Amino acid sequence: MDLVSYADLVVELVNTHDPAEDALRDLDSLRALLTTRPHLLGRLTYRDLEAMRQLRQELRAIVEAAVAGEGDRAAEGLNALLIRHPVRPALSDHDGHRWHLHLTEDGSVPDRYAAGAAMGLAVLIGEKGLDALGLCASPECRNIFFHTGPDRSQLHCSDHCAKRDGGQ
Ligand SMILES: [Zn+2]
Numbered sequence: 001m002d003l004v005s006y007a008d009l010v011v012e013l014v015n016t017h018d019p020a021e022d023a024l025r026d027l028d029s030l031r032a033l034l035t036t037r038p039h040l041l042g043r044l045t046y047r048d049l050e051a052m053r054q055l056r057q058e059l060r061a062i063v064e065a066a067v068a069g070e071g072d073r074a075a076e077g078l079n080a081l082l083i084r085h086p087v088r089p090a091l092s093d094h095d096g097h098r099w100h101l102h103l104t105e106d107g108s109v110p111d112r113y114a115a116g117a118a119m120g121l122a123v124l125i126g127e128k129g130l131d132a133l134g135l136c137a138s139p140e141c142r143n144i145f146f147h148t149g150p151d152r153s154q155l156h157c158s159d160h161c162a163k164r165d166g167g168q
Contacts, residue, residue, distance in 0.1 A: 004127060006103060006120025007146065009037075009113060013052065014060045015143045015157075024053060034109070039102075040116075042109050051110035059117060063144045066125065066133045074130065081118040085111055138165050 016024040016033060023029055030049050034040050058077060065074040087103045103116045124132060124146065136143045136157035143157040156162040 003123045006116045007124040009117035010059050010121050013056050066130045067135045085114040087115045087119045
């Protein structure tokens with residue numbers, strides 16, 4: 001797993017908040033979010049749910065600052081997260097994979113999630129720049145996304161949203 005891929009944690013968490021429906025409202029929806037990340041699963045409490053919702057808000061604020069070109073504000077928020085959730089790098093060859101670097105494997109679920117997400121986002125911005133981050137222009141969506149190629153003109157998170165907004 002390369003370190004930039006940890007930034008997917010940011011997208012997956014932030015996009016659980018849909019203006020029409022909150023997909024992070026109870027422990028079952030939190031478990032659903034974590035099913036693709038078995039290494040992050042653990043005992044979950046309402047306190048964890050609250051911490052994840054708080055983290056979601058902080059990450060969205062960081063991404064929105066980045067999209068608005070406010071690099072200082074984005075970095076300030078991200079650096080604060082990195083201080084609160086320090087990563088513990090560890091080399092692993094679990095499940096027959098080649099040796100690769102993993103980030104933190106201890107602490108509560110929200111702590112581990114935050115550490116991975118903050119590190120991934122910091123690496124992504126460091127390697128690809130602030131403008132690699134996008135915010136869907138559709139008011140009914142507002143999902144965040146990452147521009148994958150050099151073309152950063154994409155306004156929507158998906159074709160679905162682009163079509164709904166009138167094929168831009
Ligand atoms: Zn969208």
